Amino acid sequence: MTVVAFAEKNKAAAQIASILGDGEVDKISVEGLPAYEFKWKGEEWLVMGLSGHIMSYDFPEKYNKWSEVDPSTLLGVDPEKFVTRKEYEAAIKNLAKRADKIILACDYDREGENIGFEAKTLAEEVTNVPVARARFSALSPKEVRKAFESPVDPDHNLAMAAEARQILDLKMGAAFTRFVTLSVREKARTKDVLSIGPCQTPTCGFVYEREKAIRAFEAKDFWKITAIFAAKGGEFEGTHRAGNIHDKEKAAEIFKRLKGAKEGLVVKKTVKEAKTSPPNPLNTTEFLKRASKFLGISPEVALETAEQLYLAGFTSYPRTETNKYADDFDFKSLVFDFARQKEYKPFAESILSAPIVPKNGEKDAHDHPPIHPIRAAARGEISSAINIPQAAEVYDLIARHFLANLMPAAVFEKTHLHLQVQEEPFDSSGTVLKDAGWLEVYPFENKKDKLLPFVEEKEKVDVKKLSNTKSKTSPPKKLTEAELLTLMDKHGIGTKATAPTHIETNKKRGYFENKGKTISILDTGFTLMEGLSLSVPILVRPDIRSKIEALIQEVEDGKKEFEAALDEGTVLIKEMYAQLEANKKELTSNIAGTIKDEAALEDKKNYIGTCKACGHVLRIVQTDSGRFVGCTGYPDCRNSFPLPKTGALTVLRSKECKKEGAAVLKVGNKYNWAVGVGPCFKCELEKECYPPETVGPCPECDGRMFLISFKDNRFLGCTKRCGYTHSVPKTGKLTLLDKTCEICGWKLFRLKEDGEGSEIPEDDFCLNRRCTEGIKYWKKVSPRNESRAQRKVSADPATGSGTKSAGRGTEKPAAGRVSKAVSVAGSRKESK
DNA sequence: GCAAGGTC
Structure with missing residues (x-):
């Protein structure tokens, strides 16, 4: 007679074998996987561990192309179950062929039952020997022996409840995720997936609700x-x-x-x-919270550590909702064990000195006992058995919590x-x-x-x-990870084992982030939750999970057929999908805006500020037909500003245009351009932002002339924008001196030519064409244009003087407004 | 590419 048992994982299989085989166990290899062989009660035993679920659901392949399948189609399709771990399938079949009897020995919970059924399904493809179930809540010799001595029938309903969950979660998650992601992509270019799920979404919902309360808070x-x-x-x-x-x-x-x-x-x-x-006995959530609060250990690490402590036989199964010790719990022998351990001796002895009355919570989920030590162990023993730095600390917390439960009130x-x-x-x-x-x-x-x-x-x-x-009065505080876990537990979001994962999923999606122990929502998460709560409020609240959970529970309890639960669940999902579809526009426009904003913010080169019209992001847009400053809110917001066609653009982040609140752009080498205003010298704020050094009074108005330079051109302009401009030598280093012309009062210039052998002396001179001193200068550098120098030259800053020395006298005349001069300057560069 | 649940 050969009995084959399947445990949930290898370590559990090893532990079971060691207990039943009483140390005389052979480790063998089945299709490359470890299994354990031993004799128990005169029978041959083979125990192998699986790897959690070895099967999974997914949609048939033809539904895999997002662009070709309307997401709603998925709601009417039955997902297919397939083997994800082929090596386990081979090993299960190999062992099943040798078996006279099969025992499912996975963890005693809904998923464990389901995992056992995965093995059962595969085994039954090659054999029809009886299949039984061993139920144990701790890998202690007593529990394990009891479970294997009196196996029961596999619980079909329990396994099918998990099956229904898998299918409904997948349908909902896939359809909603695709719908939201594709809808948003119609408006914003992004590769990111915006996922929705019956656990991750309400988890984010808690963070969103808290954030809303914080934002709405008014201090008194x-x-x-x-x-x-x-x-x-x-x-x-x-x-x-x-x-x-x-x-x-x-x-x-x-x-x-x-x-x-x-x-x-x-x-x-x-x-x-x-x-x-004393506090209530530890269930998983309470344990994770205390590990985080007292030991500063993250939920993920804490759960992993407890898992290892369990597998090594130090503590009980770490995934439990129960916080009530069983009536027949043998406190005495366990406390006796602690009385032999130096560290805990005094507490154990004081407990043993009186009748033991445990502190109990109210919750008995009939799954596993509260997390408690299986035996007393010293720190060193833990550390050498488990390769996790915090293992001894975690064990100590569990041990002390257990002892505290048996001690009197403070x-x-x-x-x-x-x-x-x-x-x-x-x-x-x-x-x-x-x-x-x-x-x-x-x-x-x-x-x-x-x-x-x-x-x-x-x-x-x-x-x-x-x-x-x-x-x-202070605003509500941001949620901590421990508080979020409490909320999730309270509302039945995820299992005690997966709660830390759902928190991670939200972080991965960019919905919220951790800052120390507190959680902060991010813009994408906030707008997504806001959109969802307007269209399908149930999604953002824990209700979604409880609705599905209620259906599943009925399957587990045998009150509802599996198929009926699936149909009802699908109807529920279809209703929500319809609401989502009906509110598509409202749902997606804000998220799309946020995504575009975030992308624009990331794009440091092009980001220049916030749009005053809609609050989204202003950034430089380059298209085939040119460039301009545009708003990410487009097409809802059509705010835009022109930019000069040419000249390298640099964003001067340190210089903010006071008028528009956006960064000032540098065009070319020396030329600033304030968004919405244009060139800085055209803006009345320019004096405040970049007070120019003026040359002298404007001959046309009461403004003053100042030097405007950019890469390809320079001239004098009027601070009052009267339109009067005045040319300056186009080449050579031009310096404004502190000396003034005795005739007109303009400041004198000094010119240092670039080339050698210049005919122009490096003298100080007046540039003013309307001044007798200035005329002398212009005559000297440009005798042929002498008469013109006396005319008003306001019309043509860009053309300049047409002097020989400048060598640039051939440009087309431009209209008199300064802004025009700029475009000429730009186009000139273009022609180069 | 999508969920949540196991486990590594």
Whole structure:
């Protein structure tokens, strides 16, 4: 007679074999996978571990192309189950052929039953020997032997409940994810997938709801009146009974009545005993929370560590919802074991000195016992057995929590003083730990004493100081990972094993992120949740999971047929899909905007600021037909600004245009361009932003002339934008001097030619054509244009003087406005 | 490329 057993994983198989085989176990290889051979009760045993699920669902291949299949089609398609781990299929069949009896020995829960059925399905393809089920909640010798001595029938309903979950989750997740992703991609170019799922989405929903509350919060002022009293025994603080006073006048009134107070009277003193019970036994969530809070270990690492402790036989199964010890739990022998371990000895002995009364929670999910130690172990033993740095710490937490559950409540003495100062009531209180009880073994909860000096009733105390302090109410705090876990657990989001994964999924999708222990929502996550809560509110709330869970539970309980549950679930998903579709526009436009904004923000080269019209991002857009500044909100927002056609663009992030609030662009070498305003010299704010050095008064108005330079051209312009411009030599280094022309008052220039052997002396000269000194200069450099120099040249800054020295006298004349001059400057470069 | 659930 050969019995073949399948465990959920290799380590569990090894542990089972070691227990049943009593150490005499042969490790063998089946199709390259480890299995264990031993004799038990005169029979041949072969135990192999699987690897969790070895099968999975997916849609048939022809539905795989997102672009060709309408997502809603998926709702009417039956997903197919296929083997994901072929090597296990081969090994299962190999062993099944040798078996006279098969025992499913996966973890005792819904998924474990389902995993067992995966093996059963594959085995039944090659054999028809009986298949039974061994149920155990801990890999302890006692539990395991009991389970294998009295196996039961496999629970078909339990396995099918998991099956229904798999199919419904896939249908919903795939259809919704594709719909949202494809809809958003119609508006924003992104490769990212926007995923939706019955666990990940409500998880993000919790973070979203908290963020909304934070954003909606308005701080309110409040006042608090406190006093420092001095008694014979020492000083202590008291608070006016009004507490937090939200009315400023009221606080001031009270404070006024207290003015000049020197003495207070202890009207009444009460001393009360208060008890604090030990915490409830550990279920998974409570364990993850405490590991995070007390040991600073992330949920993922904590769960993995507990898993290893379980597999090594130190602690019980780590995935449990139950926080209530079974009635027949053998506390005594376990505590005896701890009494032999130095570290825990005193606590164990004190527990054994009286009848054991465990602290219990209310939840008995009939799955596994609360997480507890299986045996007492020393730190060193843990560390050498498990290769995780925090393993010993985690074990210690579990061990101490277990012992704490068996210890008496902690007793505090709470003293309350009721004082009176000029008829005004004050309160003061203190707490002293009288009997540590369970706190003795549980150093993680540090309850500090708040001491009060000894004060008698009717005693008079001095008032040393009175204060009326103004404070502000503070907004709700961001969620911590531990709080998020609590919410997920409370609402049944994910299993105790997968909750950490759902948090990770949201981070991976860019929906929220971790900052230390707190979680912050990101824009994509916020707008997605906002869109979903407007169209399919149930998705953002935990309800979605509970609806599906309720259906599945009915299958598990045998109250509903598997097919009926699938149909009902699909109808539910179809309804939600219809709502999603009906609100497609509202749902996607904000997300698309955010995605585009984020992409634009990332694109440092082109990002220049925020659009004043819609709040999205302004960035430089380059197209075949040219370039301009555009808004990512396009096409909903059509805000745009022209840019010069040529010239290298650089974003000067340090220079913000005060008018538009966007960064100033540098065009070419020396030329600034403020978005929405154009060239900076055209903007009336330019003086403030870039006060120019002026040459002298404008001959046409009361403005002043200043040098405008850019890569290919330079000229003098008027600060008042009257349109008057004035040419300057086009080449050579031009320096504005501190000396002024005695005739016209313009500042003198000095020119240093580029080339050698210049005919132009490096003299100081006046440039003003309307000045006799200036005329002399222009005559000298350009005798033929002498007469023109006397005319008004406002019309043609770009053409310049046409001097020989400049060598650029051939440009087309341009219209008189400065902005035109710019475009000429640009096009010239283009022609190069 | 999509979910959630196992496990490594």
